[in-house]
Amino acid sequence: MSSVKTCAASSVEAALPSSKRPGFKWLLGFILPVGLALAWEVAVALKWADGRLLPTPSRVFTTLAALAKTGELTNHVLATLQRVALGFGFGVAAGTVLGAVSGYWSLARRLIDPTLQALRNIPSIAWVPMFILWFGIFETSKVILIAVGVFFPIYLSLSGAILGVDRKLVEVGRIFRFSHAEMITRILLPATLPAYVISLRSGLGLGWMFVVAAEFMGAEEGLGFLLVDGQQTGRPAVILASITAFAILGKITDWLLASASARFLTWQDSFKPAE
Structure with missing residues (x-):
C-alpha cells in the first residue's frame, strides 16, 4: 500500500509544471541576484562599464x-556572529518582558511607554559616543548597541499585538x-505569537544593521571592521566582499529563525498567495 502511495505522489509531482514543484520553488529566489550579477559581469567584460569602483x-x-x-x-x-548573538539575546529578553508588561498592564504602559517611544526615535x-563614554570601546558597548536595535521592534510589536487581541476572546477567559x-498562556500567547515571530x-x-555601527567603535575584527578597512585602504572589492558576507549571514540566520518558529505556527489557517 505504501509503495502505491509513493508511486502516486511521484506521478503527481512529475505532472506538475516545473515552477510548481517543491524542489524548484527555492531556486526562484536566485533568479534576480544571479541575473544582475551576470549582467554586470558581461557589461564590464564588454567594456560597457568600468569595474574599478564597482x-x-x-x-x-x-x-x-x-x-x-x-x-x-x-x-x-x-567575531560579528558572536556580537549579533549576544545583542540579539539581550534585546529579545528585554523587549519581550517590557512589551508584555506594557501590553498587559495599563498602568505600566502609561509609565514606561512614552519614554521608550521617545528613545526609539x-x-x-547617536548612541555611539555615549556608549563609548559609559562602557568603553570594548565588547560591552558593542553588544549593548546591538541589543538596543533589537529591543525596539520586539517591544513595539508585542505590546501592540497584546493590545490588538480580540476583546471577545479576553471576555471568554474572564x-x-x-x-x-x-x-x-491560553489566550494572549497564541493570539500574539504570529506578530511576535x-x-x-x-x-x-536590525541587529545585523546595528552591528556595523557597533564595529565602528574601535573594533579590531569583525565584518564591520573589514568594511571600514576596505574603505580606508581604497579596496572596493573588500568593501563589497564584507557587504556580501553580511547579506549571506543575515539571510541564513533569518531563514533559521523562520524555520524554527514555523513549527509553533502550524495551527494557523493563513492566507496562501496565488501561484
Missing part, C-alpha cells in the same frame, strides 16, 4: 576566497475565571 561579482568572490584561505574571513565572521549612531497565568525576524535584521 567590482564584478567574480572579483568579489575571489576576494572572499582569498580572505577565507588566510583564515581572516573566519575570524571576522565569528534616536538614531543608532467568564471562565482564568487566572493571569491562564489568560496569558515577525518582530523577532525584524529585530534580527
Whole structure:
C-alpha cells in the first residue's frame, strides 16, 4: 500500500509544471541576484562599464576566497556572529518582558511607554559616543548597541499585538475565571505569537544593521571592521566582499529563525498567495 502511495505522489509531482514543484520553488529566489550579477559581469567584460569602483561579482568572490584561505574571513565572521548573538539575546529578553508588561498592564504602559517611544526615535549612531563614554570601546558597548536595535521592534510589536487581541476572546477567559497565568498562556500567547515571530525576524535584521555601527567603535575584527578597512585602504572589492558576507549571514540566520518558529505556527489557517 505504501509503495502505491509513493508511486502516486511521484506521478503527481512529475505532472506538475516545473515552477510548481517543491524542489524548484527555492531556486526562484536566485533568479534576480544571479541575473544582475551576470549582467554586470558581461557589461564590464564588454567594456560597457568600468569595474574599478564597482567590482564584478567574480572579483568579489575571489576576494572572499582569498580572505577565507588566510583564515581572516573566519575570524571576522565569528567575531560579528558572536556580537549579533549576544545583542540579539539581550534585546529579545528585554523587549519581550517590557512589551508584555506594557501590553498587559495599563498602568505600566502609561509609565514606561512614552519614554521608550521617545528613545526609539534616536538614531543608532547617536548612541555611539555615549556608549563609548559609559562602557568603553570594548565588547560591552558593542553588544549593548546591538541589543538596543533589537529591543525596539520586539517591544513595539508585542505590546501592540497584546493590545490588538480580540476583546471577545479576553471576555471568554474572564467568564471562565482564568487566572493571569491562564489568560496569558491560553489566550494572549497564541493570539500574539504570529506578530511576535515577525518582530523577532525584524529585530534580527536590525541587529545585523546595528552591528556595523557597533564595529565602528574601535573594533579590531569583525565584518564591520573589514568594511571600514576596505574603505580606508581604497579596496572596493573588500568593501563589497564584507557587504556580501553580511547579506549571506543575515539571510541564513533569518531563514533559521523562520524555520524554527514555523513549527509553533502550524495551527494557523493563513492566507496562501496565488501561484
